[in-house]
Amino acid sequence: MQSPSRRAFLVGRRAERSPWEAFLARLRRAAQGQVYEFSTPTGSARLVPGHMQDVYQARALCHEYGVTLALDGIPSSAPQDDTPVLWVEPGSAMARHERLGADDPRWFVQPGCLVGELESAGLPQFRDQPPHLTVAAWLADRRGCDWDRGQTAASGLVHALVLLADGTQANLGAFGVDNRKPLDNLRVQGMIPRLFELNAGVMADVSEGPGTCWDARYRLDALSPAAGQTLNLSHLLLGHGGELGWVEWLVFDERLGAPADRPYESRYGNRPGSGGVRQSCDQAIRALFDPDGLFPAQGQRFDHSYGVDA
Structure with missing residues (x-):
């Protein structure tokens, strides 16, 4: 019988795997869905999850190996x-959308559901949006989620379950005297006071600027809703660029949704750039959600005339 040492001498020692190769091998073993590798100098692959458990595994491995976890399909x-x-x-493995009950105006929606399906179901906020986008990509798109300042309720979004970079699941929804559910999560408990502190500074800054467009990167104006609207922490995710977390599922209320009043072409191109207060605020929000930089630092690219990426 040939000894292992002699066999290694005859065939040569196996080359040691690079960290990227080790990451990819472990991901392929763990994932129920499909993994596709691209040929790039730094390492790049796509995962189409077969189950939410695949995303949990991917998050843990990305964190361990220093791999960026990026949402695919963002415009x-x-x-x-x-x-x-x-x-x-x-x-398609995570593309369900259904009413919460027979006569319930609220819809449970998974991230892989297509925008065109939601428009066909009668949710008005998806009117004139690209029908091929997943709802996760739509939620991350700053152009598609560009309601006026304080008007984020028009998204119709009422709740989101979000996987944060450290593996915490954050329930984000209505927040106020009658609804304290977000405080059930210790991680969110720690974030809320800082978010309100940031909101106080940035709203003082934007109130001095022209117009009603929101030109900061993240929708902190969700914490200062227009009169008569409910403060909802899930609105912080509108247009987040895939930079704050991974959305596991969403709930929309069909009674609340409305498309933006002005089309994309008229809302962009001459928008004033965001000021220093808003830029530092954006950095602080990202640090609260993703202090280790698991998600892209910049997930969506824009012309410099659009202030958030200038």
């Missing part, structure tokens, strides 16, 4: 050339 997606990246595409 004007920014390239991730400087770091190994795993693009995660929510596909």
Whole structure:
């Protein structure tokens, strides 16, 4: 019988795997869905999850190996050339959308559901949006979620379950005297006071600017809703660029949704750039949600005339 040492001498020692190769091998063993590798200098692959458990596994492995976890399908997606990246595409395995009850105006929606399906179901906020987008990509798109300042309730979004970079699941929804559910989560408990502190500073800054467009990167104006509307923490995710977390599921209320009053072409191009207060605020919000930089630092690319990425 040939000894292992002699066999190694005859065939040569196996080359040691690079961290990217080790990451990919472990992901393929763990995932129920499909994994596709791209040929890039830094390492790039796409995961189409077969189950939410695949995303949990991917998050843990990305965190362990220093791989960026990026949502696939965002319009004007920014390239991730400087770091190994795993693009995660929510596909048909996580594409349910259904009413919460027979006569309930609320809809449970998974991230892989297509926008066209939601428009066909009668949710008005998806009117004139690209029907091929997943709802996760729509939620991340700053252009598609560009309601006026304080008007985020028009998204119809009332609740979101979000997987944060550290593996925490955050329930984000209505917040006020009659609804304290977000405080059930210790991680969110710690974030809320800082978010309100940031909101106080940035709203003082934007109140001095022209117009009603929101030109900061993240929708902190969700904490200062227009009169008669409910403060809802899930609205912080509107237009988040895939930079704050991974959305597991959403709830929309069909009674609340409304499309933006002005089309995309008239809302962009001459928008004033966001000021220093808003830029530092954006950085602080990202640090609260993703202090370790698991998600892209910039998930969506825009022309410099659009202030958030200038």
